[in-house]
Amino acid sequence: MTTAAVVAPSARSARPSPLRTVRDTLVIAERNLIAYVRIPEALFFSSVQPIMFVLLFRYVFGGAIKTTNPGGYVNYLMPGVFVQTVAFGAVGTAIGLAEDLQKGLIERFRSLPMARSAVLAGRTVADLCRNVAVTALITGVGYAVGFRPSHALGFLAAVLLLLLFAYALSWGFAAVGLSAPNSETAQVMSFPLLFPLTFASSAFVPVQSMPGWLQAFAKYQPVSEVIDAVRGLMVGGVPDVSGHVIISVAWAAGFFLVLAPLAVNRYRNRT
Amino acid sequence: MILQPAVTCYNWHMASVAIEARDLVKTFKGGVRALAGVSLEVERGSVFGLLGPNGAGKTTAVRILTTILRPDGGSAAVLGHDVVKQPAEVRAIIGLAGQYAAVDENLTGLENLRMIGQLCQLHRKDARRRAAGLLEQFDLSEAASRPVKTYSGGMRRRLDLAAALVDQPPVLFLDEPTTGLDPFSRSSLWQVIEQLVGGGTTVLLTTQYLEEADRLCDRLAVIDHGQVIAEGTAAELKADLGANRLDLDFASPEEAEKARQVLSERLTEPMNLRESVLEVTIEAGSRAVIEALRVLDDACMVPSGMAVREPSLDDVFLALTGHGADEQ
Ligand SMILES: Nc1ncnc2c1ncn2[C@@H]1O[C@H](COP(=O)(O)OP(=O)(O)O)[C@@H](O)[C@H]1O
Numbered sequence: 312m313t314t315a316a317v318v319a320p321s322a323r324s325a326r327p328s329p330l331r332t333v334r335d336t337l338v339i340a341e342r343n344l345i346a347y348v349r350i351p352e353a354l355f356f357s358s359v360q361p362i363m364f365v366l367l368f369r370y371v372f373g374g375a376i377k378t379t380n381p382g383g384y385v386n387y388l389m390p391g392v393f394v395q396t397v398a399f400g401a402v403g404t405a406i407g408l409a410e411d412l413q414k415g416l417i418e419r420f421r422s423l424p425m426a427r428s429a430v431l432a433g434r435t436v437a438d439l440c441r442n443v444a445v446t447a448l449i450t451g452v453g454y455a456v457g458f459r460p461s462h463a464l465g466f467l468a469a470v471l472l473l474l475l476f477a478y479a480l481s482w483g484f485a486a487v488g489l490s491a492p493n494s495e496t497a498q499v500m501s502f503p504l505l506f507p508l509t510f511a512s513s514a515f516v517p518v519q520s521m522p523g524w525l526q527a528f529a530k531y532q533p534v535s536e537v538i539d540a541v542r543g544l545m546v547g548g549v550p551d552v553s554g555h556v557i558i559s560v561a562w563a564a565g566f567f568l569v570l571a572p573l574a575v576n577r578y579r580n581r582t
Numbered sequence: 583m584i585l586q587p588a589v590t591c592y593n594w595h596m597a598s599v600a601i602e603a604r605d606l607v608k609t610f611k612g613g614v615r616a617l618a619g620v621s622l623e624v625e626r627g628s629v630f631g632l633l634g635p636n637g638a639g640k641t642t643a644v645r646i647l648t649t650i651l652r653p654d655g656g657s658a659a660v661l662g663h664d665v666v667k668q669p670a671e672v673r674a675i676i677g678l679a680g681q682y683a684a685v686d687e688n689l690t691g692l693e694n695l696r697m698i699g700q701l702c703q704l705h706r707k708d709a710r711r712r713a714a715g716l717l718e719q720f721d722l723s724e725a726a727s728r729p730v731k732t733y734s735g736g737m738r739r740r741l742d743l744a745a746a747l748v749d750q751p752p753v754l755f756l757d758e759p760t761t762g763l764d765p766f767s768r769s770s771l772w773q774v775i776e777q778l779v780g781g782g783t784t785v786l787l788t789t790q791y792l793e794e795a796d797r798l799c800d801r802l803a804v805i806d807h808g809q810v811i812a813e814g815t816a817a818e819l820k821a822d823l824g825a826n827r828l829d830l831d832f833a834s835p836e837e838a839e840k841a842r843q844v845l846s847e848r849l850t851e852p853m854n855l856r857e858s859v860l861e862v863t864i865e866a867g868s869r870a871v872i873e874a875l876r877v878l879d880d881a882c883m884v885p886s887g888m889a890v891r892e893p894s895l896d897d898v899f900l901a902l903t904g905h906g907a908d909e910q
Pocket residue numbers: 582610611612614615616634635636637638639640641642643
């Protein structure tokens with residue numbers, strides 16, 4: 312019996328360093344981005360829904376909705392569409408991880424000497440990149456239908472804020488994806504979480520127009536806070552913008568700090 | 583040496599054992615007891631086969647040994663590293679090809695292997711070179727830059743095995759590596775495994791086929807309902823069974839059933855009806871074959887085909903457990 316190949320090379324180090332976590336994350340992110348580029352249909356379909364919403368609310372419902380912000384309803388609408396779009400993008404995180412699980416890829420990754428959080432971090436980073444692309448596209452569509460942000464810096468700050476929030480949220484949906492038996496169920500599990508957050512919000516209509524019991528939720532729930540902050544930064548007309556920004560950042564930080572460990576725990580202990 | 587005989591002996595033992603499992607127990611949520619105290623010892627540089635029917639607990643054992651699953655009880659070590667306490671060390675020295683090919687459909691074969699290489703801490707260039715080498719070795723060079731989506735089942739399996747070898751692991755786990763492969767792919771995979779073992783790799787594989795275990799494995803453990811029910815070399819297991827099988831084909835299941843009734847009046851051998859095939863277990867070297875044909879002839883029944891076979895895993899199972907390999 313030969314022992315030559317049996318001795319582990321000394322180059323193998325067992326404990327992942329922070330640098331290695333970053334490297335592994337980038338390798339996984341690249342893998343997911345290759346898939347996004349290779350199946351452009353996925354990106355296309357995730358953009359169709361927000362574009363329909365823009366057209367629907369701009370031209371069908373918009374006339375009946377009274378808002379007081381500068382620039383008319385289209386300027387009220389677009390910040391809501393941006394936030395809704397990236398929030399729904401988080402479903403992609405859940406579906407993608409459920410698919411990886413179904414195909415046995417997660418098992419393989421778990422048997423490799425790689426950083427434990429990298430599979431999830433790589434996925435969420437890739438989804439962040441996808442959100443950047445979708446946001447750029449929606450900006451173009453918004454411009455075409457008359458959306459005019461009041462200044463470029465405010466717009467950029469708002470985009471950063473909504474990407475940050477979406478990133479934190481995607482960790483929660485990573486946990487959902489890792490809890491689902493398959494990708495269809497992951498999708499079905501995601502929508503009941505997202506619908507109240509995105510529709511019982513200030514996205515399309517002013518919260519004041521809702522019944523009292525719903526107002527209480529719609530006004531203070533995290534997605535409304537982010538929409539108000541984004542709307543204030545993009546087009547103005549929102550009182551106490553900095554307050555909304557601070558609360559939004561706090562929600563994002565809170566989500567990340569709670570949901571990321573939860574997702575990593577699901578990843579490690581999934582049987 | 584004279585002063586510390588016990589210690590010397592212990593070290594020798596450790597050095598020769600690659601995989602060691604002691605009383606592994608695993609109960610899944612919902613109360614399924616997948617492993618009910620499994621102990622194994624795999625010598626370095628050898629091929630060990632875990633045989634068992636569907637649901638026996640093979641995959642669960644492999645998942646525990648590869649740190650994917652924690653056992654509820656018992657312990658296991660790979661090259662001396664405890665799978666629960668030192669999972670990172672274990673992951674650095676093992677390769678795993680799971681029951682279903684775990685490759686990314688959207689990536690090309692090359693991209694898949696390069697990714698695994700990078701995750702095993704190879705630099706991008708080295709990972710690429712290694713990937714290209716493995717694709718060559720597994721006869722996938724032509725498909726290297728095609729998305730895996732376009733691969734056949736056999737090609738995926740080969741790629742999956744290549745992925746397990748990227749890091750040149752000294753210990754390799756293969757969960758049903760040839761299930762669902764055509765005979766040609768199967769035998770070429772066998773050759774690869776034999777080459778690896780020739781190079782000093784320790785292999786633990788699971789299989790449902792006795793033929794495969796026979797060909798590849800130095801030792802086998804048969805498991806059923808989460809327990810090891812027999813252990814030894816393939817030759818030992820078959821010798822323990824001491825029986826061959828006579829298969830009699832009939833035109834219809836009804837006719838086969840009639841033949842069984844006729845035969846059971848005169849023969850004591852255990853019989854098993856499988857559609858229109860009657861399987862008769864016979865003692866090696868007994869006169870039962872001739873006897874069975876004479877009885878059928880007397881009853882004017884002519885089988886449309888017949889064969890005497892070496893015992894299959896089914897027969898080993900039937901003998902060891904009283905139920906077939908495809909029943910629970
Ligand atoms: N993740 C799981 N959750 C619940 N039960 C499981 C799980 N994995 C396996 N089992 C059950 O454990 C038993 C052993 O399964 P497994 O180890 O996959 O067997 P084998 O690989 O030999 O076919 C089966 O009854 C199976 O249904």
